[in-house]
Amino acid sequence: MSVPSEVHKNVILLPQTNQLIGLYSIIRDQSTKRGDFVFYSDRIIRLLVEEGLNQLPVEETIIKCHGSHEYKGAKFLGKICGVSIVRAGESMEMGLRDCCRSVRIGKILIQRDEETALPKLFYEKLPEDISERYVFLLDPMLATGGSAMMAVEVLLRRGVKMNRIFFLNLLAAPEGIEHFQSKYPDIKIITGGIDEKLDEHKYIVPGLGDFGDRYYCI
Amino acid sequence: MTNHTSTPSPAPSSLSVKIPKPRRFSRIAPDNDSTSSFFNSSDQLTDSPFSESHPLQATTSTSALLFGNENGISNLHIETTNSHSNVHSQLQTPLHGASYIPPWTEPYIIGIAGNSGSGKTSIAQKIVQELNQPWTVLLSFDNFYNPLTEDERKLAFSNNFDFDTPESLDLNLVVETVLSLKKGHKTTIPVYSFEHHNRTDKTITIYGANVIIIEGIYTLYDPRLLDIMDLKIYVDTDLDICLARRLTRDILYRGRDLSGCLQQWEKFVKPNAVKYVNPTMNNADLIIPRGLDNVIAINLMIKHIEKQLILKSSQHLKYLQTLDIKIRDLNEYNVKILPINNQTKGINSILFNEDTERSDFIFYFDRISTIIIEEGLHFINDFEPITVTAAKSYQYQGLKLVDDIVAISIIRSGDCFMNSIKKTFPEISIGKLLIQSDSKTGEPQLHYDSIPQDIQQNKIMLFDSQIISGAASIMAIQVLLDHDCKPKDIILCCYLSTELGLRRILNVFPEVNIVIGKLSNINDNADGSKWYNPENCKDTDWQFRNRFIDSLYFGTD
Numbered sequence: 001m002s003v004p005s006e007v008h009k010n011v012i013l014l015p016q017t018n019q020l021i022g023l024y025s026i027i028r029d030q031s032t033k034r035g036d037f038v039f040y041s042d043r044i045i046r047l048l049v050e051e052g053l054n055q056l057p058v059e060e061t062i063i064k065c066h067g068s069h070e071y072k073g074a075k076f077l078g079k080i081c082g083v084s085i086v087r088a089g090e091s092m093e094m095g096l097r098d099c100c101r102s103v104r105i106g107k108i109l110i111q112r113d114e115e116t117a118l119p120k121l122f123y124e125k126l127p128e129d130i131s132e133r134y135v136f137l138l139d140p141m142l143a144t145g146g147s148a149m150m151a152v153e154v155l156l157r158r159g160v161k162m163n164r165i166f167f168l169n170l171l172a173a174p175e176g177i178e179h180f181q182s183k184y185p186d187i188k189i190i191t192g193g194i195d196e197k198l199d200e201h202k203y204i205v206p207g208l209g210d211f212g213d214r215y216y217c218i
Numbered sequence: 219m220t221n222h223t224s225t226p227s228p229a230p231s232s233l234s235v236k237i238p239k240p241r242r243f244s245r246i247a248p249d250n251d252s253t254s255s256f257f258n259s260s261d262q263l264t265d266s267p268f269s270e271s272h273p274l275q276a277t278t279s280t281s282a283l284l285f286g287n288e289n290g291i292s293n294l295h296i297e298t299t300n301s302h303s304n305v306h307s308q309l310q311t312p313l314h315g316a317s318y319i320p321p322w323t324e325p326y327i328i329g330i331a332g333n334s335g336s337g338k339t340s341i342a343q344k345i346v347q348e349l350n351q352p353w354t355v356l357l358s359f360d361n362f363y364n365p366l367t368e369d370e371r372k373l374a375f376s377n378n379f380d381f382d383t384p385e386s387l388d389l390n391l392v393v394e395t396v397l398s399l400k401k402g403h404k405t406t407i408p409v410y411s412f413e414h415h416n417r418t419d420k421t422i423t424i425y426g427a428n429v430i431i432i433e434g435i436y437t438l439y440d441p442r443l444l445d446i447m448d449l450k451i452y453v454d455t456d457l458d459i460c461l462a463r464r465l466t467r468d469i470l471y472r473g474r475d476l477s478g479c480l481q482q483w484e485k486f487v488k489p490n491a492v493k494y495v496n497p498t499m500n501n502a503d504l505i506i507p508r509g510l511d512n513v514i515a516i517n518l519m520i521k522h523i524e525k526q527l528i529l530k531s532s533q534h535l536k537y538l539q540t541l542d543i544k545i546r547d548l549n550e551y552n553v554k555i556l557p558i559n560n561q562t563k564g565i566n567s568i569l570f571n572e573d574t575e576r577s578d579f580i581f582y583f584d585r586i587s588t589i590i591i592e593e594g595l596h597f598i599n600d601f602e603p604i605t606v607t608a609a610k611s612y613q614y615q616g617l618k619l620v621d622d623i624v625a626i627s628i629i630r631s632g633d634c635f636m637n638s639i640k641k642t643f644p645e646i647s648i649g650k651l652l653i654q655s656d657s658k659t660g661e662p663q664l665h666y667d668s669i670p671q672d673i674q675q676n677k678i679m680l681f682d683s684q685i686i687s688g689a690a691s692i693m694a695i696q697v698l699l700d701h702d703c704k705p706k707d708i709i710l711c712c713y714l715s716t717e718l719g720l721r722r723i724l725n726v727f728p729e730v731n732i733v734i735g736k737l738s739n740i741n742d743n744a745d746g747s748k749w750y751n752p753e754n755c756k757d758t759d760w761q762f763r764n765r766f767i768d769s770l771y772f773g774t775d
Binding site for chain 1: 559560561563564566567570571572573581585588589592595596598599601604606607608609610612613614616617618619642644766
């Protein structure tokens with residue numbers, strides 16, 4: 001069993017198996033058609049969500065089994081909430097729903113302000129009781145980490161505890177991870193791949209292009 | 219003259235592969251007699267499971283009754299068939315680990331000979347009907363006529379070609395075919411057309427037969443065939459009666475005219491019968507006078523065959539149970555077991571819980587089966603390096619999967635994985651195997667197979683949601699190997715398995731890859747890779763020894 005590795009504190013990288021590299025080769029390839037891009041991205045997203053769920057605590061419980069045995073098992077606590085950063089983050093909601101059917105999902109819209117070139121919060125809609133929940137922050141790419149950090153600010157303002165936030169992404173740049181972690185050391189980053197660097201335009205190298213554009217076909 | 223083709227004695231359907239609906243007690247005869255004999259024979263087995271003493275001896279007196287025919291021929295050939303001693307010798311010298319001998323490797327072969335019109339076909343059909351075995355194959359000599367030349371064909375169309383000599387048949391091909399079936403191989407059989415007097419381009423494929431019935435006038439003619447057959451029957455019906463039956467059949471049902479039929483009888487059928495067919499009576503173990511009318515003889519014969527099959531079946535079972543012994547450390551094999559972590563523990567709890575709603579059960583089974591499939595994919599390592607153009611023409615050194623993957627599901631238990639496999643590979647080819655255990659004896663029986671073409675070039679994911687005795691999985695793997703697949707290309711995916719079943723599978727197929735969701739012990743070990751019970755574990759040490767997963771998944775409980 002290949003177990004995801006904690007590459008450094010609070011950064012969990014999915015095991016870089018041939019299978020996974022094969023999947024990434026497909027979604028990185030610019031000639032991949034949208035149908036395949038969506039399908040294979042979804043497969044990776046499901047792996048990320050499974051890994052995220054695995055980080056959550058469970059409650060020990062005794063189960064009465066078929067055939068009248070007892071199994072010392074575990075019960076899910078179910079206090080989860082997904083928060084997607086609009087638009088690209090919404091592509092990961094489906095994967096989360098595949099694993100947690102009735103999960104609540106909040107949304108945050110952050111856009112780059114044309115005048116200041118800084119990210120600006122436009123809209124947020126989160127469940128009332130989010131402060132009591134474990135939060136999966138969904139955004140497929142961690143480049144500079146600017147919008148993710150703004151989203152975290154929103155969550156912290158709503159009373160979510162830092163160690164209850166998990167940031168799920170498909171691809172991260174080392175600069176972004178460092179920047180993010182320097183400010184929020186207790187938030188776990190769960191990623192499927194860590195790339196080489198950011199280029200001068202703050203794009204991930206080699207990256208996979210604009211995830212939202214490729215997923216939503218614009 | 220009519221332009222009807224002259225046929226020697228074609229059976230209505232010249233070859234039929236009968237697949238009766240799985241019946242619960244297929245190996246047990248309806249009356250008490252044979253049931254008790256089954257227990258007797260299995261009791262004997264406990265002492266010496268592969269003893270070479272042949273139970274035919276027990277039926278000697280039975281057989282002798284059948285030989286009071288008017289010719290006074292007493293040719294009681296009770297030759298001990300050596301099929302069982304073959305099993306024995308293979309058991310003694312396993313190459314590495316053990317080898318599995320599926321029931322179709324040693325099918326029970328019955329030959330039925332007799333003159334045209336003697337009632338061979340009816341008796342063969344009666345046997346098929348009475349035995350009700352999962353796979354009984356009726357093989358008719360009619361498919362093995364030599365293709366004719368242009369001149370011969372002209373003769374044949376005018377009723378002047380002799381179809382009744384042994385030379386008109388391709389006996390070499392018959393021997394080849396039966397030998398191949400006897401070895402358990404997938405075998406192709408030609409289809410002969412009497413309309414064109416030639417082999418057609420159609421063929422019939424037979425695989426996995428438990429019982430083969432060979433039927434034709436020259437069944438007991440070729441010494442090579444005599445060696446292969448377990449039971450040789452000659453149907454001895456008076457030639458006058460044969461003629462009468464033949465005339466009725468040909469005129470009423472095949473639209474021929476009387477003079478043509480008589481001409482053929484006089485010229486070919488009768489002389490050949492006297493010259494070649496009648497003497498083969500001496501090769502028979504059993505002679506049935508008066509054909510199908512001889513109810514007592516037929517019933518005795520069927521009883522005897524049933525007894526042989528029960529013996530064969532209990533040897534198969536017995537053998538399966540010995541497979542877990544002598545195995546190396548299980549960690550040396552290609553086995554992966556999902557780690558015990560919060561998620562798997564939580565999902566297991568939901569799946570095991572008897573209060574779980576079906577909708578939840580299906581949802582969580584789909585989830586864990588997706589994880590099992592992803593884990594199984596790690597066994598596939600044939601990737602080639604590729605360079606792809608990622609964002610802004612940056613190059614990425616990636617990998618591309620070389621193999622194609624085919625899914626094979628063991629009905630119905632493996633079908634629980636189909637949702638997840640389609641979610642992982644939407645365009646995957648899916649093959650099916652129906653293997654059911656006899657509810658009384660527990661012996662697994664292959665009922666149906668549908669395997670995609672060219673499967674041997676692909677990686678194969680084989681699905682079964684529960685491994686209990688391991689018998690069904692062993693049989694399924696054997697089916698794949700018989701289709702030329704390599705053990706290292708097979709990935710067996712299973713949710714709940716006993717360690718015993720796993721040991722048996724690995725003992726026979728050490729190179730097969732296996733992914734298990736959970737070993738079926740109740741107590742989780744902290745380290746999922748540690749084995750529950752390293753030595754001498756018995757079937758009864760395991761929980762979940764009944765199949766509940768597919769019942770809950772498909773809602774038939």
